[in-house]
Amino acid sequence: MLTKRIIPCLDIKDGRTVKGVNFVQLRDAGDPVELAKIYSDEGADELVFLDITATVDKRKTLAELVTKVAKAINIPFTVGGGISTVEDVKVLLAAGADKISINSAAVKNPVVIDQMAREFGSQCIVVAIDTRNVDGIDFVHTHGGRKPTLLKTQAWAQEVADRGAGEVLLTSMDHDGTKAGFANELTAEISSALSIPVIASGGAGSMPHFKDVFTFGKADAALAASIFHFKEIPVPTLKEYLIGEGVSIRK
Amino acid sequence: MKVAVIKYNAGNVQSVLYALERLGVEAELTDDPDKIRSADKIIFPGQGEASSAMTYLKARQLDQVIREIKQPFLGVCLGLQLLCEHSEENDTDCLGIFPVKVKKFIPENSQEFKVPHIGWNELENLADDVLLRDLPESKFLYYVHSYYAELSEVTIATTHYIHDFTAILHRDNYWAIQAHPEKSSTVGEKMLSNFLNI
Numbered sequence: 001m002l003t004k005r006i007i008p009c010l011d012i013k014d015g016r017t018v019k020g021v022n023f024v025q026l027r028d029a030g031d032p033v034e035l036a037k038i039y040s041d042e043g044a045d046e047l048v049f050l051d052i053t054a055t056v057d058k059r060k061t062l063a064e065l066v067t068k069v070a071k072a073i074n075i076p077f078t079v080g081g082g083i084s085t086v087e088d089v090k091v092l093l094a095a096g097a098d099k100i101s102i103n104s105a106a107v108k109n110p111v112v113i114d115q116m117a118r119e120f121g122s123q124c125i126v127v128a129i130d131t132r133n134v135d136g137i138d139f140v141h142t143h144g145g146r147k148p149t150l151l152k153t154q155a156w157a158q159e160v161a162d163r164g165a166g167e168v169l170l171t172s173m174d175h176d177g178t179k180a181g182f183a184n185e186l187t188a189e190i191s192s193a194l195s196i197p198v199i200a201s202g203g204a205g206s207m208p209h210f211k212d213v214f215t216f217g218k219a220d221a222a223l224a225a226s227i228f229h230f231k232e233i234p235v236p237t238l239k240e241y242l243i244g245e246g247v248s249i250r251k
Numbered sequence: 252m253k254v255a256v257i258k259y260n261a262g263n264v265q266s267v268l269y270a271l272e273r274l275g276v277e278a279e280l281t282d283d284p285d286k287i288r289s290a291d292k293i294i295f296p297g298q299g300e301a302s303s304a305m306t307y308l309k310a311r312q313l314d315q316v317i318r319e320i321k322q323p324f325l326g327v328c329l330g331l332q333l334l335c336e337h338s339e340e341n342d343t344d345c346l347g348i349f350p351v352k353v354k355k356f357i358p359e360n361s362q363e364f365k366v367p368h369i370g371w372n373e374l375e376n377l378a379d380d381v382l383l384r385d386l387p388e389s390k391f392l393y394y395v396h397s398y399y400a401e402l403s404e405v406t407i408a409t410t411h412y413i414h415d416f417t418a419i420l421h422r423d424n425y426w427a428i429q430a431h432p433e434k435s436s437t438v439g440e441k442m443l444s445n446f447l448n449i
Contacts, residue, residue, distance in 0.1 A: 001372065001373065001411060002368065002370050002371070002372045002394075002412055003370060003371045003372065003373075003391065004370075005370055005371065040436070045370070045371055070265065070266060070269050071269045071272065071273070074270065074273065074433070074434065074435070074436050074437070074439065074440060075393070075434060075435075075436055076393055076431075076434045094265065095265075096265050096266060096269060098263075098266065098434065121298060121299060121300075122367070123298065123367060123369070123395045124298075166367070166369070167369065194365075195358075195365050195366060196365055196367075197365055197369050197370070220365070220369075220370065221370070250371040250389070250391040251389040251391070
């Protein structure tokens with residue numbers, strides 16, 4: 001049986017992890033490769049690296065990091081943040097990334113999804129959607145959720161799937177950072193409408209939140225950052241809990 | 252030991268090289284028929300589309316080279332599908348090493364079963380085969396594919412998605428894995444090392 005995926009997300013700046021991490025076994029808390037290795041050994045199903053480096057010349061550092069990660073770990077990983085062209089994708093896939101994720105660039109120029117999917121295959125193109133509810137309607141936001149667009153989230157999710165995205169990474173900005181649970185209703189609506197997998201993100205605070213997003217939320221995968229980094233919920237404990245709750249999970 | 256990884260117009264070869272590196276093997280990525288013929292082990296990886304891959308292989312006579320190999324040969328993902336007889340993906344005649352047909356996943360219920368089949372799924376019905384020796388107890392592999400090989404006499408392990416399909420094939424000196432062993436944690440690593448030790 002196909003299992004639900006648990007995905008820790010690492011924020012990267014200038015080749016280093018930015019958010020504080022709290023792993024006693026880490027010799028260098030800022031080394032993404034070491035952290036990635038720990039997560040993969042602990043049973044994480046996949047990893048996402050989100051690059052928040054602002055400057056273009058520092059992006060070379062990202063490709064170098066991707067190669068180091070690819071050499072070190074034996075599970076799939078996605079790289080996102082500031083990717084806008086087919087050339088950007090080519091560099092990162094050649095460096096060893098399994099998938100790339102695009103966000104603002106897809107909103108600005110949707111045809112780039114078609115181009116990337118045609119060039120590299122849908123399986124490696126993840127479209128990240130940041131959504132926020134405004135007066136009862138879900139709208140796509142860009143620039144880390146700060147900038148609203150006129151795109152309705154449900155319609156945009158359908159469009160990116162039609163254009164050839166392989167997966168959707170749906171982050172609810174209303175839930176992100178609250179630790180009050182994922183956006184189950186919206187996730188379920190989008191996951192049911194699409195024929196591609198949906199990764200839910202934003203709001204993880206406890207183990208039952210993961211159970212909820214996999215059952216009520218119909219998510220194919222769930223992504224979280226701080227609860228894993230600070231060891232509030234270790235990946236093995238979470239997986240054991242979910243298996244006990246009857247969720248299909250890789251042991 | 253010389254390990255050749257066949258270079259062609261398919262993605263995802265780099266991760267196979269890295270996985271071999273983690274096992275202490277420096278493989279050569281090549282499309283040179285002589286180097287492929289003289290290698291001790293050959294790996295045929297890949298992710299992509301069947302008909303353009305076949306056209307590419309034929310244009311370089313690599314189809315003939317692959318059919319004549321006598322050494323242990325391992326196809327991975329698209330590599331498995333190309334070693335079969337025929338693929339429904341753009342109605343493609345493939346290499347015919349395995350007398351097996353490749354079909355597209357058709358979900359009965361598209362809400363429950365999405366295509367492609369992406370993620371970790373379990374190996375079942377394992378035959379007693381050298382490739383499958385001493386695997387860890389938990390046998391999950393990472394899959395990304397929209398087409399699958401039908402069950403056959405040369406199937407040595409299955410996986411269930413929508414229905415049972417062929418996870419691993421073995422005939423003579425040819426083995427093939429539908430999942431990505433290079434991305435499948437310790438289970439995948441063990442299979443690769445079993446292959447290298449054949």
